[in-house]
Amino acid sequence: MSDNDLHIAVIGSGGSAMAAALKSAERGARVTLIERGTLGGTCVNIGCVPSKIMIRAAHIAHLRRSSPFDEGIAAVEPSINRPRLLAQQPARVDELRHAKYEGILEDNPAITVLRGESRFIDTNTLQVTGTDGTESEVRFDRAFIGAGARPAIPPVPGLADTPYWTSTTALASDTIPDRLIVIGASVVAVELAQAFARLGSEVTILARSRLFSREDPAVGEAIETKFQAEGIKVLNNTQASQVSYTNEEFVLASNAGELRADRLLVAVGRTPNTDRLNLEAIGVETDRGSVIVNEKLQTRVPGIYAAGDCTNQPQFVYVAAAGGSRAAVNMTGGNARLDLSAMPEVVFTDPQIATVGLSEADAEVRGFVTDSRTLSLDNVPRALVNFDTGGFIKLVAERESGRLLGVQSVAGAAGELIQTAVMALRAGMTVNEIADELFPYLTMVEGLKLCAQTFTKDVKQLSCCAG
Structure with missing residues (x-):
């Protein structure tokens, strides 16, 4: 078939999906991009961008309160107006989403955006349920899965019956709780724990093992030392066995004793958004929901590719984008590999x-x-x-x-x-x-x-x- 006859279906609109769609169109393919939610995926909407805005604001608050130059520059306890700080986040998110996602898609005639939820019928057909409930079918020559991931929720008794926070709801909160417990000890948990502490919360981290247990031990030790200096309590080798919420207070039973807080943030990793795609019916192999791909971003099913947080690749947006663009090269007749041997x-x-x-x-x-x-x-x-x-x-x-x-x-x-x-x-x-x-x-x-x-x-x- 000629390039103009090649039709590629792209599921998702985040870092991997956008890269796949744009590179496929650049190489002459016709693309249908299917998105069930907000264009742009996790990073720009509810992940990297809003979290770094909050982290930066918290850093400024910290420096006003305390810095190495306090002997010559008077320190001052900052007054935190969380609603006004929060208002800055969606404004910048909206700006970046339009500039880097919505506007680019609108201006690309080779890409058609279809709003709805995808489900594979066979290896060349997707069923799409639109936001209005109508159903349609999309026939394709190649398909790219860039469905992303969502916060994982551990099966702690009682947790599901409480108004716990995920990273998404924490970043959208217009209040800074007096007391915050964070379950988790890796990237998202630790970044947000420090940000909330610097904005005024009394923070306790529950680490199942220790901070950043997969890294060189010196890494976690250095961060824990810094956290202790800032008044952040780290409880290593600690897990919650029961969670309840009464009178606007969280109560956690744990092997470190009973813990109480105004808010509870659960940040223990992310779960791939693949459970509704019907992947098992077409033979796409997964591992606990993650699509297994090789260095060419191929699944075990010919013509079906994937990249990003819904796969067995590292969950970083730059890895997702690199995977998406290389998958597009391969879907359009090229030969590209994703080399992660020097991944920062x-x-x-x-x-x-x-x-x-x-x-x-x-x-x-x-x-x-x-x-x-x-x-x-x-x-x-x-x-x-x-x-x-x-x-x-x-x-x-x-x-x-x-x-x-x-x-x-x-x-x-x-x-x-x-x-x-x-x-x-x-x-x-x-x-x-x-x-x-x-x-x-x-x-x-x-x-x-x-x-x-x-x-x-x-x-x-x-x-x-x-x-």
């Missing part, structure tokens, strides 16, 4: 957490003999002049060759410095090569060079900007 991860706590590649433990599991160095931030000039030296940078290398295998950092600008580490990994650089590179002085990214230098020398004995 960033957590927007303060200090930020950023990692790429292998941790020391992961590298050793894969058979590498490793050598690693950890540099505390009191050795980084930028951190010193900021009077903010909490955190570290760690480099993991292959012992014999010195080749960089991974980087973990907890630092104020860790999210900014990590991309340099990504490029070094992609290039197969050794720690000696990184140590010999030119890095601008008084930047946090210079910490990568300094950490690399510690493989062969004592950086405490170097001048400020020694090469």
